[in-house]
Amino acid sequence: MDAIKIKAPAKINLSIDVVGKRYDGYHLLRMINQSIDLMDTVTVSLGEFDGVVIECEDERVPKDERNTVYKACRAFFAHTGREPVGVRVEIEKEIPIEAGLAGGSADAAAVLVALNHLLETGLSVEELCGIGEKVGADVPFCIQGGTAFVEGIGEVLSPLPPLPKCYFVVSKPDLSIRTADCFRAFDGEGISRRPDIDKITAAVIAGEIGEMASSMCNVLEEVGHYEQIESLKALMLREDALGAVMSGSGSAVVSVFEDKGDAKRCVRELEAAGYADTFLCKPVEYGCTIK
Numbered sequence: 118m119d120a121i122k123i124k125a126p127a128k129i130n131l132s133i134d135v136v137g138k139r140y141d142g143y144h145l146l147r148m149i150n151q152s153i154d155l156m157d158t159v160t161v162s163l164g165e166f167d168g169v170v171i172e173c174e175d176e177r178v179p180k181d182e183r184n185t186v187y188k189a190c191r192a193f194f195a196h197t198g199r200e201p202v203g204v205r206v207e208i209e210k211e212i213p214i215e216a217g218l219a220g221g222s223a224d225a226a227a228v229l230v231a232l233n234h235l236l237e238t239g240l241s242v243e244e245l246c247g248i249g250e251k252v253g254a255d256v257p258f259c260i261q262g263g264t265a266f267v268e269g270i271g272e273v274l275s276p277l278p279p280l281p282k283c284y285f286v287v288s289k290p291d292l293s294i295r296t297a298d299c300f301r302a303f304d305g306e307g308i309s310r311r312p313d314i315d316k317i318t319a320a321v322i323a324g325e326i327g328e329m330a331s332s333m334c335n336v337l338e339e340v341g342h343y344e345q346i347e348s349l350k351a352l353m354l355r356e357d358a359l360g361a362v363m364s365g366s367g368s369a370v371v372s373v374f375e376d377k378g379d380a381k382r383c384v385r386e387l388e389a390a391g392y393a394d395t396f397l398c399k400p401v402e403y404g405c406t407i408k
C-alpha cells in the first residue's frame with residue numbers, strides 16, 4: 118500500500134487586524150503569520166476500502182466527517198474529478214486543540230499535499246491552496262508556510278523573508294475558544310486597540326526582532342476579556358519576553374525571545390505555575406512537507 122508521512126507545522130499569528138466582512142459573514146483580515154516547529158505528523162495511505170478512515174489517539178479529535186481531514190479528502194476529489202479511493206489518515210497530534218494554532222487546518226493541508234503526491238495529480242501549490250480555502254481559512258497558509266503577510270479571509274498570501282534566529286514560547290491556558298464564537302463576540306464589541314500591521318511588517322522585513330515583538334497586537338484578544346490570557350502574558354513579560362500576544366482566536370499565547378536561556382527559563386516558570394501545554398519553539402521556513 119502506498120503511504121506517505123507529512124510533518125504539519127502549527128501557525129502562530131504575530132498580529133491580526135480585522136478590516137471588514139465578506140458577503141458570507143467571514144471576516145477580512147490583515148495579519149502576519151509564522152510557521153513554527155511544533156508539528157502534527159500525518160500519515161496518509163490509499164487502499165482498497167470505501168471512504169475516509171481517520172485514526173487519532175486524542176479522544177477530542179472527531180474521527181468522522183467533522184474532521185478537517187475528511188473535508189480535505191472530499192474537497193480534493195470534488196476538485197480533481199477523480200473517482201474517490203479509500204484514504205486512511207493517521208494523525209499524531211502535538212499541536213494543542215482549540216488553541217488558535219491551526220491544528221486542524223495543518224492536518225487538512227497535509228492531506229491535500231499527500232493526495233496530490235500519492236495520486237500524481239500534479240496540482241500546483243496555488244491550486245492546492247484554492248482547494249484548502251474551502252476547508253478552512255488557515256489551510257492555504259498551512260500549505261505554503263514560512264513567514265507571510267496574509268489578507269482576505271486567509272487566502273491571500275504574500276511571503277516575507279524568514280525571521281532571524283529567535284525563539285517563541287507558546288503556551289495554552291486551560292481555556293478553549295471556538296473560532297466562530299470569537300468572531301461573533303468581536304462583532305458585538307467596540308475595539309480600543311488596533312494593531313499597526315504596516316509597522317510590524319516593516320520590522321519583520323528588516324529582521325528587527327525587538328521592534329517586531331513590541332509591535333505585536335491581535336484585535337481578537339480583547340473581545341473575550343479572558344483573565345487567563347492576561348495572566349499568562351504578564352508571566353511571560355516578567356520572564357523577559359520581548360513581547361507577548363494571543364495567537365488567532367486563542368487561547369494560546371505566543372511570546373518572543375532572542376535569548377535561548379531566557380526562553381528556556383520562561384518555559385520552566387510557566388510549567389511550575391501549572392501551564393502544562395507550554396512549548397519552546399523556533400520559526401520554520403516551510404509549510405506541509407513530505408518527509
Ligand SMILES: C[C@](O)(CO)[C@H](O)COP(=O)(O)OP(=O)(O)OC[C@H]1O[C@@H](n2ccc(N)nc2=O)[C@H](O)[C@@H]1O
Nearest residue numbers: 142143144222253254255256270271296297300365366
Ligand atoms: C483567526 C485565524 O486563526 C487567524 O489565522 C483564522 O482566520 C481561523 O481560521 P480557521 O480556524 O481555518 O477558520 P475556519 O474553520 O475557516 O472558520 C471557522 C469560523 O470562524 C469564522 N471566521 C473564520 C475566519 C475568518 N477570516 N473569518 C471568520 O469569520 C467563521 O464564523 C467560520 O465559520
Ligand SMILES: Nc1ncnc2c1ncn2[C@@H]1O[C@H](COP(=O)(O)OP(=O)(O)OP(=O)(O)O)[C@@H](O)[C@H]1O
Nearest residue numbers: 184185214215216217218219220221224255296365
Ligand atoms: N484534524 C483535527 N485536529 C484537531 N481538531 C479537529 C480536527 N478536525 C476537526 N477538529 C475539531 O475542530 C475543533 C478546533 O480545532 P483546531 O485545533 O484546529 O482549532 P484552532 O486551534 O482554533 O485552529 P485555528 O487556529 O485554525 O482557529 C476541535 O474542537 C475539533 O473538534
